[in-house]
Amino acid sequence: xxxxxxxxxxxxxxxxxxxxxxxxxxEGAVSTLCAGCGHDSISAAIIEACYELDVEPHRLxxxxxxxxxxxxxxxxxxxxxGFNSVHGRMPSVxxxxxxxxxDLIYLGxxxxxxxxxxxxxxxxxxxxxxxxxxxxxxxxxxxxxxKGQFSATADKGSKSKRGVTNRDAPVDLVGLALQLGxxxxxxxxxxxxxxLVPLVKAALEHQGAAFIDxxxxxxxxxxxxxxTKSYDYVREHNEAVNFLDFMPVRETITTDYAPGSLREVVQxxxxxxxxxxxxxxxxxxxxxxxxxxxxxxxxxGEVVTGLLYLDPEADDLHAHLNTVATPLxxxxxxxxxxxxxxxxxINASLR
Amino acid sequence: xxxxxxxxxxxxxxxxxxxSGSASANELFAKSILRMGVxxxxxxxxxxxxxxxxxxYEVRVTEQGYLGxxxxxxxxxxxxxxxxxxxxxxxxxxGYLFYDSTxxxxxxxxxxxxxxxxxxxxEICNATYTDSRERQLFKNIIYVGALxxxxxxxxxxxxxxIGEQYKGKEKxxxxxxxxxxxxxxxAQNHLQCPIGLTVKRANAVxxxxxxxxxxxxxxxxxxGGATVCAWYPITPSSSLAEAFQRHCSKYRTxxxxxxxxxxxVQAEDELAxxxxxxxxxxxxxxxxxxxxxxxxxxxxxxxGLAYFAEIPATIIDVQRGGPSTGMPTRTQQADILxxxxxxxxxxxxxxxxxxxxxxxxxxxxxxxxxxxxxQTPVFVMTDLDIGMNxxxxxxxxxxxxxxxxxxxxxxxxxxxxxxxxxxxxDVDGDGIPYRTYPGTHPTKGSFFTRGTTKDRYARxxxxxxxxxxxxxxxxxxxxTAKSLVPKxxxxxxxxxxxxxxxxxxxxxxxxxxxxxxxAAQGTYVNALRVRAFPFQDEIADFVATHSKVFVVEQNRDxxxxxxxxxxxxxxxxxxxxxxxxxxTPITARFITGEIAARVARLNVIPLRRTSA
Numbered sequence: 001x002x003x004x005x006x007x008x009x010x011x012x013x014x015x016x017x018x019x020x021x022x023x024x025x026x027e028g029a030v031s032t033l034c035a036g037c038g039h040d041s042i043s044a045a046i047i048e049a050c051y052e053l054d055v056e057p058h059r060l061x062x063x064x065x066x067x068x069x070x071x072x073x074x075x076x077x078x079x080x081x082g083f084n085s086v087h088g089r090m091p092s093v094x095x096x097x098x099x100x101x102x103d104l105i106y107l108g109x110x111x112x113x114x115x116x117x118x119x120x121x122x123x124x125x126x127x128x129x130x131x132x133x134x135x136x137x138x139x140x141x142x143x144x145x146x147k148g149q150f151s152a153t154a155d156k157g158s159k160s161k162r163g164v165t166n167r168d169a170p171v172d173l174v175g176l177a178l179q180l181g182x183x184x185x186x187x188x189x190x191x192x193x194x195x196l197v198p199l200v201k202a203a204l205e206h207q208g209a210a211f212i213d214x215x216x217x218x219x220x221x222x223x224x225x226x227x228t229k230s231y232d233y234v235r236e237h238n239e240a241v242n243f244l245d246f247m248p249v250r251e252t253i254t255t256d257y258a259p260g261s262l263r264e265v266v267q268x269x270x271x272x273x274x275x276x277x278x279x280x281x282x283x284x285x286x287x288x289x290x291x292x293x294x295x296x297x298x299x300x301g302e303v304v305t306g307l308l309y310l311d312p313e314a315d316d317l318h319a320h321l322n323t324v325a326t327p328l329x330x331x332x333x334x335x336x337x338x339x340x341x342x343x344x345x346i347n348a349s350l351r
Numbered sequence: 352x353x354x355x356x357x358x359x360x361x362x363x364x365x366x367x368x369x370x371s372g373s374a375s376a377n378e379l380f381a382k383s384i385l386r387m388g389v390x391x392x393x394x395x396x397x398x399x400x401x402x403x404x405x406x407x408y409e410v411r412v413t414e415q416g417y418l419g420x421x422x423x424x425x426x427x428x429x430x431x432x433x434x435x436x437x438x439x440x441x442x443x444x445x446g447y448l449f450y451d452s453t454x455x456x457x458x459x460x461x462x463x464x465x466x467x468x469x470x471x472x473x474e475i476c477n478a479t480y481t482d483s484r485e486r487q488l489f490k491n492i493i494y495v496g497a498l499x500x501x502x503x504x505x506x507x508x509x510x511x512x513i514g515e516q517y518k519g520k521e522k523x524x525x526x527x528x529x530x531x532x533x534x535x536x537x538a539q540n541h542l543q544c545p546i547g548l549t550v551k552r553a554n555a556v557x558x559x560x561x562x563x564x565x566x567x568x569x570x571x572x573x574x575g576g577a578t579v580c581a582w583y584p585i586t587p588s589s590s591l592a593e594a595f596q597r598h599c600s601k602y603r604t605x606x607x608x609x610x611x612x613x614x615x616v617q618a619e620d621e622l623a624x625x626x627x628x629x630x631x632x633x634x635x636x637x638x639x640x641x642x643x644x645x646x647x648x649x650x651x652x653x654x655g656l657a658y659f660a661e662i663p664a665t666i667i668d669v670q671r672g673g674p675s676t677g678m679p680t681r682t683q684q685a686d687i688l689x690x691x692x693x694x695x696x697x698x699x700x701x702x703x704x705x706x707x708x709x710x711x712x713x714x715x716x717x718x719x720x721x722x723x724x725x726q727t728p729v730f731v732m733t734d735l736d737i738g739m740n741x742x743x744x745x746x747x748x749x750x751x752x753x754x755x756x757x758x759x760x761x762x763x764x765x766x767x768x769x770x771x772x773x774x775x776x777d778v779d780g781d782g783i784p785y786r787t788y789p790g791t792h793p794t795k796g797s798f799f800t801r802g803t804t805k806d807r808y809a810r811x812x813x814x815x816x817x818x819x820x821x822x823x824x825x826x827x828x829x830x831t832a833k834s835l836v837p838k839x840x841x842x843x844x845x846x847x848x849x850x851x852x853x854x855x856x857x858x859x860x861x862x863x864x865x866x867x868x869x870a871a872q873g874t875y876v877n878a879l880r881v882r883a884f885p886f887q888d889e890i891a892d893f894v895a896t897h898s899k900v901f902v903v904e905q906n907r908d909x910x911x912x913x914x915x916x917x918x919x920x921x922x923x924x925x926x927x928x929x930x931x932x933x934x935t936p937i938t939a940r941f942i943t944g945e946i947a948a949r950v951a952r953l954n955v956i957p958l959r960r961t962s963a
Binding site (some may be wrong): 080121318322328335 | 556581602608610614620625628629746751787788790
């Protein structure tokens with residue numbers, strides 16, 4: 001029912017967060033994606049995460065490329081600046097925006113065509129630069145807007161809706177992110193809100209390159225038997241390694257877990273990640289172990305989900321570039337222009 | 352045998368091997384002449400190579416101040432056996448050949464009409480130094496020493512320059528001075544000094560400065576307030592980003608924290624470079640990239656986005672020979688059309704055409720203001736000839752009262768006071784809308800930026816009239832740009848002139864010399880130097896008041912001429928292209944020859960049959 005406008009009035013009893021905003025305040029325009037699209041669940045998870053984290057909507061900038069996933073920033077955080085850039089190039093635009101103002105939160109939303117095909121280079125380089133951002137790939141293994149072609153994340157041997165078998169090996173974005181130095185790497189499933197919301201929250205608080213690969217079935221072109229990105233396939237093959245409770249700095253930890261099944265990780269900013277371990281041997285702060293684990297389980301046909309890697313001491317591009325604390329877009333003539341007196345000396349040195 | 356004799360007016364060319372350390376010795380030579388008050392105009396002619404291939408350094412010594420390339424060589428310093436034959440052939444009859452005579456060469460290797468000066472450079476080096484690298488490096492200084500005696504350079508000026516260069520590096524200073532003296536003494540004792548070409552102290556340099564356009568543009572970007580630079584290495588623009596880094600380290604480091612008031616990213620390619628610039632510009636920082644033609648090709652999709660989404664971006668295009676990879680180390684003005692119309696769909700972009708390093712500084716700073724004011728990409732169209740060669744130019748000036756023009760930006764108070772915000776709403780009638788930076792206000796002024804069509808309030812719309820409305824406003828904005836970009840500069844002839852000439856960019860010095868030569872021959876031509884696109888009315892008026900106007904360019908297809916016809920409504924019949932595009936800088940000889948020949952043809956009055 002995408003042609004119906006959302007009512008503007010809120011019910012007076014809607015709960016509010018500490019900023020006084022309701023969930024509705026974090027919503028955007030009505031989605032124009034297909035009914036049942038996994039992407040809409042991800043938008044809902046982003047809304048929930050921002051609401052629960054008390055994010056000031058205008059202090060977050062949402063950026064995307066081109067494709068179904070890249071349309072979604074219109075459907076959440078209507079009071080945030082958004083930028084629907086060009087195909088596969090969101091990472092560079094986000095990097096530039098981040099350089100201009102380090103004080104905002106940057107949320108990049110992309111798809112598997114946008115990030116694993118045309119934008120694979122920009123995806124890779126934003127990870128290795130450690131841009132402070134949340135980078136979500138809404139991964140359905142298929143080109144939806146152009147009607148059902150395979151994308152580069154489609155598994156070898158998987159079948160398209162038209163019955164064509166994919167012969168190319170898939171690009172594994174999680175594996176790449178780990179190899180390239182992302183400091184927060186997770187995978188989730190759009191159908192698992194309980195897992196996804198805390199991951200988005202933790203990623204928003206992470207001060208570095210945070211990547212979440214979200215398997216998000218395409219109901220129109222990739223939800224059939226033979227697809228490895230369908231709701232049924234992912235539910236059957238989902239191997240969660242942990243379940244995350246995200247604790248912002250100010251919250252006291254009250255939840256209790258059985259000893260041995262809990263792993264606490266304190267991030268740089270003081271926030272605490274509590275991981276309920278499902279796979280006992282999984283060690284989320286060991287990059288190499290994570291890469292091994294993922295590869296072994298991928299070979300068995302399992303889709304490993306959860307918080308796969310976290311560097312609690314992460315830093316970001318601004319730290320690498322040693323930039324001043326004041327956002328660059330707020331510096332004025334006094335800070336930037338050396339003035340005419342310096343120019344006299346420069347001229348003198350050039351004679 | 353004839354010997355060319357000239358004082359303060361000749362061309363000396365050094366033929367070297369890339370990577371042999373000759374560059375700093377040759378620069379030392381050129382600067383020594385400047386210190387004697389005589390203008391010089393040096394040019395690097397180099398291959399796409401790191402080590403081993405031939406490279407040349409051509410110095411025009413010109414008391415009259417003709418800074419264009421002259422053409423022809425009076426004294427060849429032939430240090431490269433690979434190019435011996437072509438180097439010897441290039442010398443003017445009666446000119447001089449200076450060479451390393453350690454190994455005897457057959458008589459057939461020389462020319463009868465050239466004065467040969469042999470000096471056993473390798474032998475001297477081998478006798479003096481044991482380290483092979485020292486032998487190579489000091490050989491260069493030794494020949495500078497010898498040349499100083501041969502053409503009458505003031506040895507003290509050379510020594511002082513070496514002193515400045517190695518200030519604080521005393522270990523290097525002494526052996527360099529020694530090598531200089533070694534060469535000079537040898538020449539004084541064994542060669543006939545001076546030769547017919549001499550430098551005489553003059554007072555023709557004034558307070559002018561000597562620097563490369565890339566370094567000047569980088570400095571302009573520092574002064575203009577650029578804080579984000581994203582770039583990808585490409586000849587001939589790489590030294591611009593590197594100079595920006597150098598200048599920033601010096602002038603933009605916070606003295607208290609030691610932190611940087613700038614961010615420079617060497618991106619993975621040109622697509623990412625311009626993407627970063629656009630992201631930063633969208634978010635309110637002044638950002639630029641420096642590139643060359645092939646880089647512009649790659650950036651084209653993004654440039655279209657910035658035009659349509661109205662995001663400031665400054666692009667310095669240091670042009671080189673095209674098409675495709677073309678001639679990476681040669682100069683051309685061949686990106687004019689590509690930049691004017693970069694992108695799919697209907698687009699037009701603002702361009703500035705600096706003539707020398709002085710204007711590279713000015714235009715780079717101005718481009719940042721224009722980009723913010725017009726909310727659009729702005730190109731500074733320099734080239735290899737200006738960018739990578741040191742050029743004598745007026746000192747750089749800066750008015751401390753000047754502030755950055757950040758254009759139309761609504762802040763928190765504007766939004767709070769209830770001012771209407773429509774991202775693409777033409778409030779002032781100049782086609783330029785207001786924008787907001789992300790993060791300004793919790794509930795007002797946010798908008799969604801997109802490359803697809805939208806209405807005045809940035810809402811997605813594919814309605815035809817909405818699209819046309821927006822495209823018409825963009826045209827109006829381009830019209831507004833005419834009043835903001837630098838006006839053309841007229842050089843009027845001494846006598847009333849039927850003919851005019853239009854030129855731009857690095858053609859300037861050659862053009863001015865040609866105008867003087869033509870005037871001396873009795874051909875008077877009014878000249879108009881175009882400094883920007885969009886074109887102001889003055890340009891069409893200039894064409895209208897002359898029977899024919901030559902358009903002098905360094906490309907094959909007359910790209911500026913095409914643009915003049917397309918965009919200024921000029922009748923092409925009135926324009927005569929004068930085109931130089933072999934990759935070498937245009938010369939006054941070429942322009943004079945072309946214009947003189949055409950004027951002669953145009954002045955012929957055809958015979959008419961008289962009716963009975």
